Amino acid sequence: MVKLVKGRKRELCKFYAYPEEKAMFAAEAKKANLSFSDYVRRILAHREIPTQEKNEAIRDLMSVKADLARLGNLFKLAIDEEPTLAELKLIDEISETHNLLREEIKKL
Numbered sequence: 477m478v479k480l481v482k483g484r485k486r487e488l489c490k491f492y493a494y495p496e497e498k499a500m501f502a503a504e505a506k507k508a509n510l511s512f513s514d515y516v517r518r519i520l521a522h523r524e525i526p527t528q529e530k531n532e533a534i535r536d537l538m539s540v541k542a543d544l545a546r547l548g549n550l551f552k553l554a555i556d557e558e559p560t561l562a563e564l565k566l567i568d569e570i571s572e573t574h575n576l577l578r579e580e581i582k583k584l
């Protein structure tokens with residue numbers, strides 16, 4: 477993989493494609509929320525092309541993770557006195573689930 481360095485000069489690369497291919501590249505780039513150049517560059521470098529479904533899954537997981545963090549924080553605020561063993565266990569479960577979601581989001 478080529479290491480990208482900020483400020484490094486880029487060169488123009490040209491290639492021939494049929495109009496249908498160019499239209500397909502443009503449509504796929506738009507679906508992936510990438511520029512035409514970035515899309516073609518990723519294809520040529522055999523890098524992953526982000527999909528809309530994957531982006532939505534990441535957003536959903538991050539939303540669940542945030543909700544879980546808020547729930548844990550509210551639960552901690554609700555416990556003013558000495559927490560019971562069941563409450564401590566629930567806090568630990570929330571924390572473990574929060575950490576598990578964080579790791580899964582990083583994998584995506």
